[in-house]
Amino acid sequence: MSKRPGGTKKRLKRGLWSPEEDEKLMNHIAKYGNGCWSSVPKIAGLERCGKSCRLRWINYLRPDLKRGAFSQEEEDLIIHLHSILGNKWSQIAAQLPGRTDNEVKNFWNSFITDELCCNNNNKNNPSNSGSGFESSTTQSSSNHHLPWLELGSISSCTEDGAGAGAAADHYGAALDELKWSDYVFDGGYPQYHQQGQCIYGDSKAAADAATAQFDAHGLGINWCLN
DNA sequence: AAGTTAGTCAACCGCGGGCGT
DNA sequence: AACGCCCGCGGTTGACTAACT
Known part of the structure; x- marks a missing residue:
């Protein structure tokens, strides 16, 4: 300080x-x-x-605090909520009983560090290029099973920053309607590479189908590399 | 064994919003 | 309307520790 x-x-x-x-x-x-x-x-x-x-x-x-490491479900939820809410740590923490915004924030910062670190490793190590997400989790205690789906930039779909909140609401509502779990791919992480982007999914067809569904709801989704 | 590096946790700071005067 | 106080939030960083060289 x-x-x-x-x-x-x-x-x-x-x-x-x-x-x-x-x-x-x-x-x-x-x-x-x-x-x-x-x-x-x-x-x-x-x-x-x-x-x-x-x-x-x-x-x-606080007596209601839940100490200790985040569970897999909590980690997945944080990742999901962050994709919708951004750095609204207090709002994310509100969905995680017994967790504080500070804990969530620290977790996310560690998570991001891991991801960036492993992205760099993957770039330097072609042998890892086929399973970037999976390999990114082996270093830490975390074991992220979910592909990291990043919503299209919220700010980019609004005329100005003032509409970001409404846009976030729009994303949240649309994701609810789409049943988020339908787009959580379990198991391995084959990727479809296109124009520099990675689309994670069980297959190209699955990723394309999911992308089409999001498009139909007016969501500018990028299935994001991590 | 000692020094260095990296990761995690805990706490502080500045800012903005709500509210009362 | 203007001001001050208080609270809550998000960003940042120091302290500590485990892992590594």
Whole structure:
């Protein structure tokens, strides 16, 4: 952290929370609930800012949090929701009970790092070119079974940025109608290469059929390499 | 064994929106 | 309408640790 909050009268503690601080915050919330964060540090006897208290509670102390690695279903859901919602971490996390936006964001950043890394590896290693998605998952603990379907750029289908939200809604509604699961290909990942793009699917015909279905709904879909 | 690199987790910061005055 | 306060979100980065050389 290169930037420091300026102008604070009292020097607030920063960095990792101690067990004693956690206990103070837990006790405070058990007693008063989790409202009015700005007053929490004062009442709870913590030398932290209210925002820090709120973050600690939301990301770590909440009793309903589900700790540990993401399940395969959760990973798939994140990937799916991100294709629709973009970096709306709080909205994505809202669909994952017990998970925080921070967790989802961290997962996604790791996921993207893996994907980029393995794309580069694949480019440099022709022997991997036939199964890019699968090979991209072998390094991490993640085991992504789903091809990564990327919706056509939402911004590109609107006249300006103001329509992005409506466009996202449109995609979401259309995907619901299309029954997303019909386009989740299980098993291996043969690819159809065309004009620099990869289309993942059980076969070219399957990918073409899926693409046609999306086209019929007015979706500018790119079956995306990852 | 020691040093380096990479990956993950946790926390901070700035910004924008909602709300009350 | 303007202002200030508070909260929540998304981006970023420091701390820690495991893996690698």
